[in-house]
Amino acid sequence: MNLQFGSVETTSSALLGAARREALLSLLDDRSAAVRQALLAYFAELGPHAAPFLREVAHGRNRVLGRHAAWYLGELKFSDPIAEFSSFIRSLNYELETGALLLARTITPQLDVGRCCYALDSMATRCRELFAEPSSVREKCRVLNRVLFHEWGFRGNAEHSTDARNSLLDQVINRRKGSPLALVIIYLLTAERLGLDLEPVGLGGNFYVGSYGGDDIFFVDVFDQGVLRDAPEVFHLLQSKQLHPKPSDLAPMPVREVLTRNCRQLASQCAAGSEPDRSKMFAGFVEEFEAAYTRNLT
Numbered sequence: 606m607n608l609q610f611g612s613v614e615t616t617s618s619a620l621l622g623a624a625r626r627e628a629l630l631s632l633l634d635d636r637s638a639a640v641r642q643a644l645l646a647y648f649a650e651l652g653p654h655a656a657p658f659l660r661e662v663a664h665g666r667n668r669v670l671g672r673h674a675a676w677y678l679g680e681l682k683f684s685d686p687i688a689e690f691s692s693f694i695r696s697l698n699y700e701l702e703t704g705a706l707l708l709a710r711t712i713t714p715q716l717d718v719g720r721c722c723y724a725l726d727s728m729a730t731r732c733r734e735l736f737a738e739p740s741s742v743r744e745k746c747r748v749l750n751r752v753l754f755h756e757w758g759f760r761g762n763a764e765h766s767t768d769a770r771n772s773l774l775d776q777v778i779n780r781r782k783g784s785p786l787a788l789v790i791i792y793l794l795t796a797e798r799l800g801l802d803l804e805p806v807g808l809g810g811n812f813y814v815g816s817y818g819g820d821d822i823f824f825v826d827v828f829d830q831g832v833l834r835d836a837p838e839v840f841h842l843l844q845s846k847q848l849h850p851k852p853s854d855l856a857p858m859p860v861r862e863v864l865t866r867n868c869r870q871l872a873s874q875c876a877a878g879s880e881p882d883r884s885k886m887f888a889g890f891v892e893e894f895e896a897a898y899t900r901n902l903t
Contacts, residue, residue, distance in 0.1 A: 648677055731752050735748045761829075764830075772874060813834075872888040
């Protein structure tokens with residue numbers, strides 16, 4: 606395949622023309638190997654002048670194009686993953702999938718974003734094959750449980766809970782095991798592809814997926830193979846662990862809080878794994894989230 610974009614100029618103005626910009630945007634999410642190689646060659650020829658365009662798309666509102674732009678930035682070594690995630694925090698434009706992938710790239714700069722997204726897409730596609738419409742949200746969650754926890758084999762890693770790989774999206778997808786919070790994130794990202802309106806719920810160190818639609822309110826215990834529980838069951842389970850939850854604790858967590866807790870977990874896991882520099886980095890992200898939230902309130 607021969608893609609023609611015209612000659613490359615010596616300034617970034619080559620990317621500012623409306624027609625050229627639209628052409629690039631229309632190709633960014635193309636999964637064809639030939640298209641990807643052609644775009645990589647084009648951006649490489651542009652050199653650093655391609656970076657502003659790709660960064661703009663990576664931090665834009667279109668999360669699909671944003672993930673692909675981030676992949677090109679990583680492949681071309683134009684990006685600083687730590688700076689990219691800090692920029693995401695300051696943007697206040699929090700989207701769970703983008704945030705989880707950017708966070709993972711702070712540890713694995715060469716992360717294959719497309720591969721992670723393909724895995725999530727594949728799980729969602731399998732769920733659609735098994736749905737028997739019309740189905741309730743509860744019935745669809747049972748299908749999701751079958752696909753994620755039985756067919757794909759995701760499980761909680763209780764044996765090595767201090768391993769930082771339990772909290773990084775790409776590692777959890779590759780290893781099929783992780784922390785409760787990471788499993789919640791994977792569950793939500795798959796459910797989003799299916800049009801299911803589910804929410805993250807955090808009770809101290811315990812994390813669930815909540816369904817609040819209509820009269821059928823229930824919670825998915827991702828660390829127990831997706832067991833569906835109602836509110837009294839969740840309370841009873843937590844009380845058996847000497848915790849004292851309140852009804853307000855079952856309210857959904859905002860994406861900001863999910864990612865903040867993810868960073869806090871990583872800081873703790875890296876400290877336990879004798880990785881003080883990484884622990885400090887993740888603790889710094891927590892501080893950035895809190896500072897950005899405080900500034901937004903004033």
